Amino acid sequence: MKIADGVPASALKPWLKSYPPHVPAEVDINQYRSLVELLEEAFRKYAGRTAAVCMERPITFREIDEQSAALGAWLQHKGLAPGARVAIMMPNVLQYTIAIPAVLRAGYAVVNVNPLYTPRELEHQLKDSGAEAIIILENFAKTLQEVIDDTPVKHVVLASLGDLLGPFKGRFINFAVRHLRKMVPEFKLPLDHGRTVTRFNAAVAEGSRLSLRRVECKADDVAFLQYTGGTTGVSKGATLLHRNVVANIIQVEAWFKPVLDKLGDKQLTVVCALPLYHIFALTVCYMMGARLGMKNLLIPNPRDIPGLIRTLRNYRVNMFPAVNTLFNALANDPEFAKLDFSELVVSNGGGMAVQAATAEKWLKITGCPVVEGYGLSETSPVVTSNRLDLTQFTGTIGLPIPSTEVSIRDDEGNEVPFGQPGEICIRGPQVMAGYWNRPDETAKVMTADGFFKSGDVGVMDETGYVKIVDRKKDMILVSGFNVYPNEIEQVVNMHPGVLECAAVGVPDAKSGEAVKLFVVKKDPALAEEDLMEYCRENFTGYKRPKYIEFRDELPKSNVGKILRRELRGSQ
Template sequence: MAQDRAPAAAAAAGTQNAGAKPWLQSYPAGVPAEIDVSVYGSLVELLEESFRKYAQRDAAACMDRRLRFGEIDQMSQALGAWLQAKGLAKGTRVAIMMPNVLQYMVAIAAILRAGYTVVNVNPLYTPRELEHQLKDSGAQAIIVLENFAATLEEVIAKTEVKHVVLASLGDLLGWWRGPLINFAVRHLKKMVPEFRLPLDAGRSVTRFNKALEDGGRMTLKRVELGPNDVAFLQYTGGTTGLSKGATLLHRNVVANILQAEAWFQPMLSQLGGKQLTTVCALPLYHIFALTACYMLGARQGMMNLLIPNPRDIPGFIATLQQYKVNMFPAVNTLFNALANDPAFARLDFSELVISNGGGMAVQQATAEKWLKITGCPVVEGYGLSETAPVATINRLDLKSFNGSIGLPVPSTDIAIRDDAGRDLAIGERGEICIRGPQVMAGYWNKPEETAHVMYADGFFKSGDIGVMDEQGYVRIVDRKKDMILVSGFNVYPTEIEQVVSMHPGVLECAAVGIPDAKSGEAVKLYVVKSDLALAEEDLLAYCSEQLTAYKRPKYIEFRDELPKSNVGKILRRELRSTT
């Protein structure tokens, strides 16, 4: 095709410019260069189409209970109507604080269909982290699993949250099994810390099943939603140490679903149109699982196999024994943990056709071990919360691991730029910049931070340093910013340093990322004491109270002083080089 020959000629000339798209020559047959985002006016249109089309198919399975698309349709209408009855205006932010349970599938659809914005919250957040996110988003309602209600209790009075929907693990697991599981979780395993949510200041607390019951007697009002309405506030780290919400519009998420579908379609079409099962072990509050599992699954009529606690590897493998899975999105940490368990190798992988890795760099040793066990190569992709998330992905017909993050997905441009914003030649190192319909509208209520990461021509600055080859494949070679990537989660040193510096025994500190065989990177903390009696265990205990697990330092080193520039800035890069 002439369209394909032009980028190839530009690549051969060894230059990269706005019109050159060398990646198109490397596209698999059947993958279009562009997708049409206008086919849906909103994400709700896409979801409701799938609810009707696949009404009798299983949409999700968790703890031996399955929910059909038709059931999620009915339940989300009921919950959405209940939320509307609280008088919440269109665009109100509603938070979800749960692990991967069936209620999550219902909650996301309910919030969107009612005309509101979803704020995904890590259920393992400390009170400090939760308070910031609820206050920054201005959330007025939250759907929370009771296991984490004690954390909410500590901060709710400082937020705008007026309505709490309290879920329990057994809510949707059946009339006899549900109460049995709730009893075991609350009283035998002691997994629900005691809590008492305040009812003052006009606040209400309603059990999840009660909200469904009451909402079932109401009618969900249709809300006019357009492509530029806000669907999600997806929180990521901030340069100031405080997390910021990537504002994902309905069109951003719709675009990324259609981009991923277009990329996967040649492989999916070989499976004859049967229903597929995708493993949803990555948390749904993370953008990778939100799009690759929930949203793509809805679009394709797949069943999501929800794993509430993927750290329980024996329990995870026991669940996998019951299903034949077709898609397995994961981060390197999870691939590695499973591949190193002998029981995993005894599973049936005969129908596994896609193992897509993201969130962090996939290590070659892990990829090779996974391929040997499953016969399915790990296909690495790349993206960020700000890109909803998929920006690049490798061809699905790869036979082995290639170490690149792949090619830009349809309707996506990748530019490699220097610090002055100039496009660099093919093969030159520079910042990976992304332009496409999946790129966020900006950071929630943070115009200055938005301006810092966006070029006038629509390219988003990723903060990662990469190179592009003549075929359009992109490879990450370094990280421009000081972000630490722990098991696929962004950890910002500034946040850790601000927290640790509040400890009375700390004079100054610095956090850096160091290589870690298990999590890719781990946090190392360098500390200068103001109190000579300060011990490592004191700081670790303090961090456990203030930081969620993946942010906590794994290593602490006390020093007499920290390296600084001539203007007094702590040199993290110098600390990394001495590790």
């Protein structure tokens, strides 16, 4: 069905009349040929500025420039071909800020890996991406040890928490982490088949004696493989080209700039509590942060709320991107309310729905409204955002950002009238090139006219504001992370005591949604704890079922398909 005498709403772009002053409808996304060009400009322009701080240790843009060039040269010296994939498996530590540009400047693609992945999850990602090298924090080396022989990984760069914290503090931190807090499980990475294992500082030192070979990165070269859950239960890599991420940086900057400019030309400080392996933090905190010369406060463990608050006491922050879970935890801690929020101008929420009660508490404490946006790994990620000059929470995901079109469509691909629900479809320069090595899966989500089908159901009003009302897919959203029921079910069905199962999302006050597992037993002796333990071994934390319910049978359609919607409705 068309709108306004046959003209689709996406062609009318009703959102433009709702734009704040000084935000353009279109942006010039060709300012850089690649992310390398963008980063190297930042290294030159802001050389003396602090780029990031972690555990009270600052690192300047100049240091990142020098050490990433050295690490990049070291990787090149290992003989990796142009376009090779290099995995990074770390929390938010200083080494991450060096590893990203090192890989890109060397002419390779970054494969971001959740450091809490189980061996099964890690093995799939390394094999699927074809990663030949990995930069990993030693705390997670035991996981790598269990699968490395079944992956293409030939070179391991092993980082430790104290690497860049100075000789005295670094040694103390490493001793405490390894021996007092027992945070580094014993590991022994095999060195057969020509594999190398090199300590991070040693690799940088070796690389500093080599020359980084200049690689002409092109706009259509692969920059990142961002893995997302698959409807088939198989995690897929969203192929993000240099031009995709560059475009999203320019788009988001155009949206933020009118508000940020009010602070003058001083250096801005952004809280990077979201993990850098997540596309939200990667683009908004790291990449846009570099473009604007910001200081990133790296938070390795955002679940440590007292530790996070202690860090925040030392700074007047200007930008605070987070998910609802983190906003809520902080807003409910009395110590957080004692901080200085006088220069906080952007609190941007994404990854999961921000709850109105959380937004109200946050505004009351900080004086800065939570501005909700929307995006996906496949869109680099930002698609829509609320205006930053709003004084209250809207409950919508906002307006399409510059150079972005959103079309709300029915199952036949027709645009629906304003106020009617349909699938949110997105067209713009930030949309991925496709799923890595999966043209069949790519074809399922791309329309003939170039729109990406998000799988989310939304409505758009006459002013261009979009609201999510449902999900077309059965995806479960846990603290901003996608959990796909098919993956959970495939793995749980391999347990010898399980006849069949179904995973659904149920409301959860803390994480938005939680995974609930419905199970029909094959072995009558199967206990809930047995299955919970099995899930702990096979899934990273956010994917693990929080609830397990045993049933005699599961509801099915006439053709035998398990009806998850009925199970959700029975809660």
